[in-house]
Amino acid sequence: MRATFSHKGRRKIKVSLVLAYIARRIVYVIPIVASVALVCFLLVHITPGDPLVAVLPADASEELAAQLRAAYGFDRPLPVQFGLWLWRAIHGDLGNSIATGRPVLSEVMRAVGNTVTLAVAAAMIGFTLGLLFGLIAGYFRESWVDKVATSFAIAGVSVPHYWLGMLLVIIFSVELNWLPAVGAGPGGSGAWGWDWEHLRYLVLPAITTSVIPMGIVTRTVRALTGDILSQDFVEALRAKGLRERGVFRHVVKNAAPTALAVMGLQLGYMLGGSILIETVFSWPGSGFLLNSAIFQRDLPLLQGTILVLALFFVFLNLLVDIAQAAIDPRIKRG
Amino acid sequence: MSDTALQAAPATKARGYWATVGRRILRDKVSVVCAVVLLIIFISALIAPWLGLADPYQGSMIRRLRHIGTPGYPLGTDELGRDMLARLVYGGRLSLVIGILPVILAFCVGTSLGLVAGYVGGRVNTAIMRTVDVFYAFPSVLLAIAISGALGAGITNSIVALTIVFVPQISRVAESVTTGVRHMDFVEAARASGAGPFTIMRVHMLGNVLGPIFVYATSLVSVSMILAAGLSFLGLGTKPPEPEWGLMLNTLRTAIYVNPWVAALPGAMIFMVSICFNLLSDGMRSAMDIRN
Numbered sequence: 001m002r003a004t005f006s007h008k009g010r011r012k013i014k015v016s017l018v019l020a021y022i023a024r025r026i027v028y029v030i031p032i033v034a035s036v037a038l039v040c041f042l043l044v045h046i047t048p049g050d051p052l053v054a055v056l057p058a059d060a061s062e063e064l065a066a067q068l069r070a071a072y073g074f075d076r077p078l079p080v081q082f083g084l085w086l087w088r089a090i091h092g093d094l095g096n097s098i099a100t101g102r103p104v105l106s107e108v109m110r111a112v113g114n115t116v117t118l119a120v121a122a123a124m125i126g127f128t129l130g131l132l133f134g135l136i137a138g139y140f141r142e143s144w145v146d147k148v149a150t151s152f153a154i155a156g157v158s159v160p161h162y163w164l165g166m167l168l169v170i171i172f173s174v175e176l177n178w179l180p181a182v183g184a185g186p187g188g189s190g191a192w193g194w195d196w197e198h199l200r201y202l203v204l205p206a207i208t209t210s211v212i213p214m215g216i217v218t219r220t221v222r223a224l225t226g227d228i229l230s231q232d233f234v235e236a237l238r239a240k241g242l243r244e245r246g247v248f249r250h251v252v253k254n255a256a257p258t259a260l261a262v263m264g265l266q267l268g269y270m271l272g273g274s275i276l277i278e279t280v281f282s283w284p285g286s287g288f289l290l291n292s293a294i295f296q297r298d299l300p301l302l303q304g305t306i307l308v309l310a311l312f313f314v315f316l317n318l319l320v321d322i323a324q325a326a327i328d329p330r331i332k333r334g
Numbered sequence: 335m336s337d338t339a340l341q342a343a344p345a346t347k348a349r350g351y352w353a354t355v356g357r358r359i360l361r362d363k364v365s366v367v368c369a370v371v372l373l374i375i376f377i378s379a380l381i382a383p384w385l386g387l388a389d390p391y392q393g394s395m396i397r398r399l400r401h402i403g404t405p406g407y408p409l410g411t412d413e414l415g416r417d418m419l420a421r422l423v424y425g426g427r428l429s430l431v432i433g434i435l436p437v438i439l440a441f442c443v444g445t446s447l448g449l450v451a452g453y454v455g456g457r458v459n460t461a462i463m464r465t466v467d468v469f470y471a472f473p474s475v476l477l478a479i480a481i482s483g484a485l486g487a488g489i490t491n492s493i494v495a496l497t498i499v500f501v502p503q504i505s506r507v508a509e510s511v512t513t514g515v516r517h518m519d520f521v522e523a524a525r526a527s528g529a530g531p532f533t534i535m536r537v538h539m540l541g542n543v544l545g546p547i548f549v550y551a552t553s554l555v556s557v558s559m560i561l562a563a564g565l566s567f568l569g570l571g572t573k574p575p576e577p578e579w580g581l582m583l584n585t586l587r588t589a590i591y592v593n594p595w596v597a598a599l600p601g602a603m604i605f606m607v608s609i610c611f612n613l614l615s616d617g618m619r620s621a622m623d624i625r626n
Binding site: 031032035036039040043044046154155157158159160161162163164166167169170174175268269271272273275276279280290291293294295302306309310313314317 | 464467468469471472473474475476479480481483484485556559560563564567568569570583587590591594595597598600601602604605608609611612613616
């Protein structure tokens with residue numbers, strides 16, 4: 001009996017609570033994934049007109065249309081189509097692109113690689129600046145540094161990022177001619193490398209992508225820092241004679257779980273919401289692919305890209321929740 | 335002295351919550367400036383035909399892409415020789431409608447859903463909130479583009495797509511606010527006095543939950559403006575030759591090597607409206623937080 005109340009025993013209980021939370025969170029993902037798949041599947045069926053419109057010649061006979069419909073399985077009842085589609089999707093077969101005839105999954109994965117490169121570069125810029133601005137602004141509330149940092153943050157979340165991309169192209173490509181305006185390197189989309197020849201192409205899209213996360217992280221961290229600094233325990237730490245550097249460490253430790261969650265979510269948004277920026281810079285990522293799928297009415301490709309991106313987002317959220325529970329065991333949401 | 339003090343007391347006491355909020359907003363310079371800028375843009379879009387502007391549809395091959403400050407064309411001309419000033423002012427009409435309408439629609443739908451989910455609770459809550467969770471599994475930009483991409487280009491479709499994006503977000507806020515209010519004494523009292531669920535929701539709860547939801551919704555307007563113009567920018571919203579800021583930005587993209595600063599103008603309009611809504615929403619939030 002006594003052992004339960006020892007420090008070690010309590011730790012054990014805590015760990016098992018966290019594990020139970022993680023297990024619950026993982027189980028909870030299953031219905032979400034299933035519903036996400038259903039939404040992606042239904043997207044194609046809310047489209048007006050025939051899903052075959054992209055491949056069917058305008059003067060196609062009714063017989064040919066029926067043949068093709070049968071070949072793609074569009075003639076079966078919807079629940080059957082969904083079951084078959086899901087079954088194949090689970091086995092990694094998302095069908096073939098109508099426009100190119102290549103497997104959707106390999107097309108999407110190749111493009112996602114480029115999007116991940118862009119998102120990671122943007123995250124490095126945006127998160128670093130956001131954390132820096134947020135901490136400084138939160139620490140020196142109402143000072144001029146706070147005002148400058150807050151203005152940057154509000155501009156970051158309010159700017160139409162596709163327009164910012166255009167502005168950067170105007171300044172750095174058109175006027176100054178320092179950096180390339182579009183594309184992903186001299187070798188085209190397939191040959192990415194980590195040298196300056198390729199990185200120059202990444203600079204402008206990455207800066208453009210980083211402004212929204214920068215703004216949101218700044219605002220979050222500023223609010224967190226302000227809240228923490230106004231709590232009683234900080235006063236106690238200072239009264240105890242702790243130096244400002246030590247207090248700062250406590251602030252960072254207390255702000256970390258929430259800041260981490262926000263950054264994880266932002267990374268997900270960057271991966272899934274890259275279409276506008278990738279269109280501006282002709283960056284050959286998943287957003288660019290989505291754009292061409294929409295305009296070529298390539299429905300399997302559209303469906304597959306959205307499914308893969310949404311699943312990325314769901315699993316990233318799961319990871320963030322698990323990481324958050326691991327570093328801050330107080331969190332036990334239902 | 336004491337007489338006047340006694341007489342003055344009821345007058346100050348009579349000022350209600352909303353009057354106090356209003357006064358606090360009026361004292362906030364940033365909010366006032368933003369409100370004025372937005373009003374100017376709104377009103378000029380509304381009365382555009384009577385402002386003596388050039389015809390926003392009338393192009394001319396010989397005066398294409400004039401620079402900013404050209405006599406007769408204060409903001410230059412676009413790639414088809416149409417007056418930029420006129421197109422920017424007229425462009426406010428569609429841009430504001432497709433940017434703001436989705437939030438208004440989502441506000442109505444989302445508040446109703448959240449109110450019902452929060453008040454009824456139980457299985458109804460689970461059904462509504464789990465459905466909402468599914469839409470949360472998509473990044474909002476992706477969801478907006480997926481829906482309007484599937485529905486096809488067009489103004490109505492882009493409004494529908496954005497509404498679907500915002501309904502879950504507003505319902506979540508509405509649900510959590512309602513759940514907070516549900517067990518308050520005055521709701522219990524109303525129930526004890528025999529009021530039906532609809533009366534309670536409409537009379538007693540709506541007034542208490544509407545404020546926070548409204549502030550949240552105004553902060554969405556900025557996102558909605560950017561996304562709505564973004565859909566047009568991709569070619570999924572407005573169709574040419576309609577003046578609309580996102581679409582103008584798209585068609586002027588080809589001109590950035592010839593006349594870059596004219597090409598950037600429509601984006602500046604989107605930015606201005608979006609940042610004003612954001613600042614105004616922040617101002618409202620702190621004005622409504624009377625405790626501070």
